[in-house]
Each structure stands twice: as structure tokens, then as C-alpha cells.
Amino acid sequence: MSKKDYSKYSKEELIKLIKGLEKQRYGLVWEDKPEEVADRCSTELPVLVEDKSKEIITDKNLPTNILIEGDNYHALYTLNFTHKKKIDLIIIDPPYNIGGDFMYNDKIVDKEDRYRHSKWLSFMKKRLQLARNLLKDTGAIFITIDDAEAAHLKVLCDEIFLPQNFIAQICWQKKFSPQNDATYFSDMHDFVLVYAKKAKTKKTDKGGFNLFGLERTEEMNDRYSNPDNDPRGDWTSGDFSVKTYSEEYDYSITTPSGRFVHPPAGYSWRTSFQRLQEMIADNRIWFGEHGNNVPRIKRFLSEVKEDVTPTTWWTHEKVGHNQEAKQELKQILPDAEAVFDTPKPVRLIKRILELATSPDKPSVVLDFFAGSGTTAHAVLEQNDKDGGKRQFILVTNNESQIASNICYPRIKRAIGGYDYQGNLDTLLFEEKLTLAKLKKCEKIYSKYQEIRQLNADKYDELKGELKNNMVKLWGAKKNLTHSPGLGGNLKYFKTDFVPQVLTDNDKRVLVARSTELLCLAEGTFDPVRQNKKDFAIFENAHQYTAIIYDEDAITKCKKAMQKLDGSKPISIYVFSYDYTYYEDDFEDISNVVKIKPIPEAILNVYRKIAKYKKR
Ligand SMILES: C[S@@+](CC[C@H](N)C(=O)[O-])C[C@H]1O[C@@H](n2cnc3c(N)ncnc32)[C@H](O)[C@@H]1O
The missing domain is CATH 3.30.1070 (Cell Cycle; Chain A)
Known part of the structure; x- marks a missing residue:
């Protein structure tokens, strides 16, 4: 790297430099390495193309899940148009950058690469910035990582999501037996870094990310029993003494057997003498089977909080380990293991889903480093378990045919059975x-x-x-x-490109290729009228989307709209060179809820990203 000669800088250049340094509070500094996939977006614009042959539909009442094959930078670009602030949960498992697992500009980054951290940080920053825009204010992101980049990722996430939105750095026990040939320590864990889009400052705050408790397990309930046949059911006992000393609470208790007992030295009892008498009368104090023990408080299973507060220590017994993940993949796709050997266990992802999404509300889960599709598998299993309506959006490149030969077949088999x-x-x-x-x-x-x-x-x-x-x-x-199959629906898209819009003709080209983007944005995939160059109409159970590719087809499209179910709202996208809205033209159709000019609606989002990129 050549040294900069500041003596040759003009006064203005030096002032700019100083201002830049003043702005920098603290954080990571690295040499930003240009990335070809990102640079491509200055000359071309990403769109999506559906591969109809890979569509899976088992039940129209279930959510339509999405798999996008392509570089996630391009996919995230398109999702910024289709899913801005619509995602509830992002789960990603990026390359850990341990040497040989990460590609930059089509080349594998190895351990000896002097810029390996810079490349990884440039790569992650661009994607995390785009991903943040997609999260709802109640959303959160969970990122698995190991020691190679954990420290850098934490500081990067502080910069992108802000330190006040840091939720936790969970320790996941990924291995169950130590590696005795390790030079120093046998590495047994990965991290799961969690940031909210907007964290609560206290539990009772309205809005912001909500973390649900974990379901009580049989094992936890097994600790309760009912040795005295209490009509309130099973109970366990807890200490009646506390470490904080108070003279008032330091009194003598006579056990039913007639023995006098005192709190241990430096301790006092948990309640006043009078409260103790009330509790004894209510059979809430346990003196042991023979009435001779130090008193303990009875805690009833029926009175404990329904769910359990999660901790940051996730053991392999509870959420699985690397070996289990490999076995799961081998079971569903016997030939996959040879091609792909770093999947995550389904139970790990299900734990995240249990904590960050609710079965009572539809939610959208995004994984843009999908690999073998564990997140899809976990979403399908969790929905099957708790009747939830979670929808997944997965993005993966097709490195070693992972999208077409592993991720897609795995989802297909999980949906259809195998x-x-x-x-x-x-x-x-x-x-x-x-x-x-x-x-x-x-x-x-x-x-x-x-x-x-x-x-x-x-x-x-x-x-x-x-x-x-x-x-x-x-x-x-x-x-x-x-x-047995878990059921579900899937649409398979690939990223593609149109030329950057410089001329009026480029606008026509982008609009002609925007159908998938618009259908995905609206969630309307069933064609009512399609395969025509002038306009198309799509629907789902709740709404219609009309796409008018040619402004001269407005009257024709309106006629078709008049034949639609009048109780369902219609969103209209209409071609315009000059951003005009055509609102007046649709005044007589009462169920029109939205009219947007295209390609402007798309270009607007893309322009903002391009500005973002320069920061
Ligand atoms: C560590 S693996 C994820 C494994 C996944 N959690 C699972 O259980 O199968 C990372 C995956 O991201 C994919 N990937 C890496 N860079 C990508 C990019 N720029 N765009 C899309 N996918 C990418 C790789 O092909 C790899 O399959």
C-alpha cells in the first residue's frame, strides 16, 4: 500500500479529511475492497425471474415460501423493493472466513490473504445494510459466527444496528466431544449474535422486538411431585432463608416435631413471623416427611410462570450439534453430505423461531445465506408443530450446485415427504x-x-x-x-439483470421484466390474466394486483377490473415515463387502494441503495 503524501493535499482536501475524522467516533477501520457483484449494479439493475418448473403447491391456505437462487447482494437489492420493513426475523449463517470457506470476486479467500478480514467486512457490511432496511421495527437478526470474525462482526453490527439494539451473544455448544489433538483448547462452541431493529429499554415497553419465553420441558416438570397429596397438585420446595440479614426476620420457628430452628448465621427468614403463620395455615410450608426439617416454601407447578426465560447458554442436548446437522441432511438427501458439510441443526433454528416468532401471528423469516436450506426445514417443522403461519424467504448462490441440488430438493422432500x-x-x-x-x-x-x-x-x-x-x-x-410431508408451497426465483435505466426504452425493458418483483411485493401469484404484453392481473385470496405495461392499455385493463370480485382491493402499477400517477383514470373503480407508476417505484428504491453504497 503506497503512503499518502499529505503535503500535496489542498487546503480543502485537508479540511474534508479532518471533518471525516471528527465524524468517526469509534469502530472498525479497514480497506474497503471493491466487490464485482456490487459494482455490477451501477451498470445493470437486478430483477427476479421465476423458474416455474420448480414451483411446489400442496395447500393454497399455507403461506407461499420463496427460494431465490443468486448472489444475496442482488437478491437483497430486489427485496428492498418487495419487502422493505416486512421481515420479522432474519437468521443467517455466513461464511465464517476460517480460510477456504469464503469467496470474494469469484476467488476463494484463504488464510494467508492479507486482506481477508477487510474483504469479509466489506462483504458483510454491504449485505447487512441492505438487510436492516427489510426488518420491521419489531424484527431482529440472529447471526451464527465463530472466533475468526466474532469480534469484528460485533463492532460492525454495533455500527449498522446501533449498540443500544444489541440483544445478546449466545454461546451454542456445537460439539459434544472434545478434540484431543487441539494445539491449545478444544473449540466446542459457536456464537449466535442477536440484534433487534429496535430493542425495548424495559420488558413492559410497547413496540420494539419481543422475545418469547421457551416452552417448559417435561424434564423441568419432572422436578415437581406431590408427597403430601396437596390438592393444588405437584410442587417443589425452595429455601425459606435469604442471605440479606434483617433483625425482624430473624426469629425462631418451632417445627411440627417440636424442634426450634433458626436461620443460618448471617441469614434471615424470607417473610415476617405473621406471614409465616398464614403460609403454614395454607399448607405452603414444608417441614419434611416427618415434620422435623428446616422449613421450605412449596412452589406449585400450577403457579409457576408458563414459559421459561431463555439463557445465553445453548447446549447441544437442547438445540443439536454439528454432527446431528450432518445426519439430518444425510437422512433427507443421502448424497448431499459429500457436497456440503457445514449445515446447522434444525433444532438450533427452531429454537430461534420459538424465541423470535409467534405461532399466533403470520411472520416472514429471511435467510440470505441459506446453504442446504436448514432454515426452510425448521420453519416447516415449527409450523407443523405449533400450527404457526411462518413464511420463509431463502437466498443462496449456486456454489457447487447447492441451490439446485441440495437446498431445493431438501425443501421439496421436507414439504412432500420422503x-x-x-x-x-x-x-x-x-x-x-x-x-x-x-x-x-x-x-x-x-x-x-x-x-x-x-x-x-x-x-x-x-x-x-x-x-x-x-x-x-x-x-x-x-x-x-x-x-410424512410437512406440506407447504414454494416459488423458485433466480436473480437476473436488465440494463441500467438511461433511456426511455430502458424504462420499457425494466417494466416488461418487473412482473415477478411486483407479484412478490404484493404476494399475489395466481394469474387472472397473463401472457399479454399490455397488462396482467394477479390475485391471492385477499387482493388483486394489476400491472399495466403500456399506458395505452388503461381503458382495456379497467374493463377487465370491472369483472373482478369487487370486495377484494386492487393495487395498480402503471407504466409511466414521467412518474405521473393516473389517479383520475381509476376514480370510478372503488376497490382500488394503491396506484404506483412503474418503473419509478422500483427505480426510487434502487437509487437510494446506490446512494447508500457510496457511504
Ligand atoms: C455456512 S453456509 C450456510 C449453511 C446453512 N446454515 C445450512 O444449514 O445449510 C453459507 C452458505 O452461503 C452461501 N453463500 C456464500 N456467499 C453467498 C452470496 N454472496 N450469496 C448467496 N449465497 C452465498 C454459500 O454457498 C453457503 O452455502
Whole structure:
């Protein structure tokens, strides 16, 4: 890099430089490396083209999901027109930049590349800026990352989403067994970085991103029981003493057996003496089975908060691990593993969906580094589980045919169902270990061995297990299993280009190629009238979209509109060289809710992005 000779700068140039430095508060400084895919947008404009042959429809009442094949910079450009402030949740798993996993200007960036962090930051900044525009004010972004770029990504996100919108940096335990050949530490975790578009300052704030609690698990509920047959049901007990000392709360309690008890030194009881008497009368204090123990408070399962506050520690038992992700992909697409080896587990993405979206409200989930399509799979499974109406929009390039040979077939099979070689497990032996049973340990073990030998030839594999004090023996048989389809609809688009609009003819070209963009923006995909050069009409269950490619076809299009269902609103996009709205022309059609000139409506968005790019 050549050194700059400031002595040759003019006074104006130096003032500009100083002003720039004054503006810089703190943050990352890197050499911005030009990117060909971004530069392409100064001479051409991105559009979308549908590949009709890949459309999947199983149930019109379910949301229409979208898969876009192409560079995500171009896809995000188009989504800025179709989905500005419409996305509820973004989940991305970008290349980690660990050397060999990240392409810049069509070249793999390796570990020795001196500019590898600069390239990665330039790449991510452009995409995150475009992505931020898509989030609703209640939306959030979850980004998986590891140590290679975690620190840089955090500072970059502070710049783009602002520090006050930082929500958490979650630690996900991606591996379950340590790597003993590690030079120093065996790396067991990745991070999930979370930013809201607009974070609440306190839980009760209206508006902003809302984090839902986690469903209580059976395991949590198992800690409750009812040893005294309390009519309020299962309970567990908690400490009646607290560490903050107060003289008033330091009194003697007589247990039912007649013993006097005091709080431990430096502690006092949790309530006043009078409140304790009320609680004893209400059978809310537990002195143990024989009434002789230090008092404890009974906490009833029926009274605990319904869901659980999530923590930033996500174990592999709860959300899966790398190996599980590979097995999932292998199960649904047996040949995929050889091509793609860095998927995320479905359970990890489902945990994010559970926390950041609700089954009671339709929501749109975007993943613009979709890879093998785990996010799609997780959205379909989560909707199936809780009856939610989440829609996914996935974007992936076609590196090693990942879009066409992995992501799309995976979604297709998840929607339609598939056969796979699975394990059918039969429980052959089960024994709970208690202190009393330890004496009979040898007897239990020889019984276990006996059953093992008896079944050795009957199963493909015998699996022993010791978990939660239970000894189990499973017999596993490989069998052809069918995974039923989760249902859903999909449209497949590819990014494409038209020339940058410089002439009136370029305007006509962009409008002629804008049908998919407009249908996607409005969510109306069913043609009422199509394949004509002058105008087209599309619909969904709730509305129509009319696209008038030629201003001379307004009268003809109006005639067609008069035949439509008058209770459904119509959005109209009408060709105009000079941004005119033609509002008067549609005054007599009462269900028209929106009229926009094209290509101006699209160009306006694209111009803003181009300005943004220069910042
Ligand atoms: C780490 S993988 C994501 C894996 C994904 N989470 C899964 O479970 O399968 C990143 C993916 O992003 C894709 N990708 C990388 N750069 C891209 C770009 N500029 N545009 C679109 N996709 C890109 C790669 O092809 C790769 O499949």
C-alpha cells in the first residue's frame, strides 16, 4: 500500500479529511475492497425471474415460501423493493472466513490473504445494510459466527444496528466431544449474535422486538411431585432463608416435631413471623416427611410462570450439534453430505423461531445465506408443530450446485415427504438405579448381559444407555422409514439483470421484466390474466394486483377490473415515463387502494441503495 503524501493535499482536501475524522467516533477501520457483484449494479439493475418448473403447491391456505437462487447482494437489492420493513426475523449463517470457506470476486479467500478480514467486512457490511432496511421495527437478526470474525462482526453490527439494539451473544455448544489433538483448547462452541431493529429499554415497553419465553420441558416438570397429596397438585420446595440479614426476620420457628430452628448465621427468614403463620395455615410450608426439617416454601407447578426465560447458554442436548446437522441432511438427501458439510441443526433454528416468532401471528423469516436450506426445514417443522403461519424467504448462490441440488430438493422432500433408511429402536431392558438397588448391582448387570446375549442375533445393533439413573438396553433395526410431508408451497426465483435505466426504452425493458418483483411485493401469484404484453392481473385470496405495461392499455385493463370480485382491493402499477400517477383514470373503480407508476417505484428504491453504497 503506497503512503499518502499529505503535503500535496489542498487546503480543502485537508479540511474534508479532518471533518471525516471528527465524524468517526469509534469502530472498525479497514480497506474497503471493491466487490464485482456490487459494482455490477451501477451498470445493470437486478430483477427476479421465476423458474416455474420448480414451483411446489400442496395447500393454497399455507403461506407461499420463496427460494431465490443468486448472489444475496442482488437478491437483497430486489427485496428492498418487495419487502422493505416486512421481515420479522432474519437468521443467517455466513461464511465464517476460517480460510477456504469464503469467496470474494469469484476467488476463494484463504488464510494467508492479507486482506481477508477487510474483504469479509466489506462483504458483510454491504449485505447487512441492505438487510436492516427489510426488518420491521419489531424484527431482529440472529447471526451464527465463530472466533475468526466474532469480534469484528460485533463492532460492525454495533455500527449498522446501533449498540443500544444489541440483544445478546449466545454461546451454542456445537460439539459434544472434545478434540484431543487441539494445539491449545478444544473449540466446542459457536456464537449466535442477536440484534433487534429496535430493542425495548424495559420488558413492559410497547413496540420494539419481543422475545418469547421457551416452552417448559417435561424434564423441568419432572422436578415437581406431590408427597403430601396437596390438592393444588405437584410442587417443589425452595429455601425459606435469604442471605440479606434483617433483625425482624430473624426469629425462631418451632417445627411440627417440636424442634426450634433458626436461620443460618448471617441469614434471615424470607417473610415476617405473621406471614409465616398464614403460609403454614395454607399448607405452603414444608417441614419434611416427618415434620422435623428446616422449613421450605412449596412452589406449585400450577403457579409457576408458563414459559421459561431463555439463557445465553445453548447446549447441544437442547438445540443439536454439528454432527446431528450432518445426519439430518444425510437422512433427507443421502448424497448431499459429500457436497456440503457445514449445515446447522434444525433444532438450533427452531429454537430461534420459538424465541423470535409467534405461532399466533403470520411472520416472514429471511435467510440470505441459506446453504442446504436448514432454515426452510425448521420453519416447516415449527409450523407443523405449533400450527404457526411462518413464511420463509431463502437466498443462496449456486456454489457447487447447492441451490439446485441440495437446498431445493431438501425443501421439496421436507414439504412432500420422503423415505429414508432409519433405525427402529426397541427397548429390551430397563432398570432404575436407586441407593437401595446398588446392593443388587451384580444381579442387575448379569440380567442386562443375559438379555444382551439373547438378542445379539435379532438386531442390527444393541445399544446400552445409562441416563438419569436408568439403565436401558435398546435393540436397533435398520428399516425403510417414511417421513410424512410437512406440506407447504414454494416459488423458485433466480436473480437476473436488465440494463441500467438511461433511456426511455430502458424504462420499457425494466417494466416488461418487473412482473415477478411486483407479484412478490404484493404476494399475489395466481394469474387472472397473463401472457399479454399490455397488462396482467394477479390475485391471492385477499387482493388483486394489476400491472399495466403500456399506458395505452388503461381503458382495456379497467374493463377487465370491472369483472373482478369487487370486495377484494386492487393495487395498480402503471407504466409511466414521467412518474405521473393516473389517479383520475381509476376514480370510478372503488376497490382500488394503491396506484404506483412503474418503473419509478422500483427505480426510487434502487437509487437510494446506490446512494447508500457510496457511504
Ligand atoms: C455456512 S453456509 C450456510 C449453511 C446453512 N446454515 C445450512 O444449514 O445449510 C453459507 C452458505 O452461503 C452461501 N453463500 C456464500 N456467499 C453467498 C452470496 N454472496 N450469496 C448467496 N449465497 C452465498 C454459500 O454457498 C453457503 O452455502
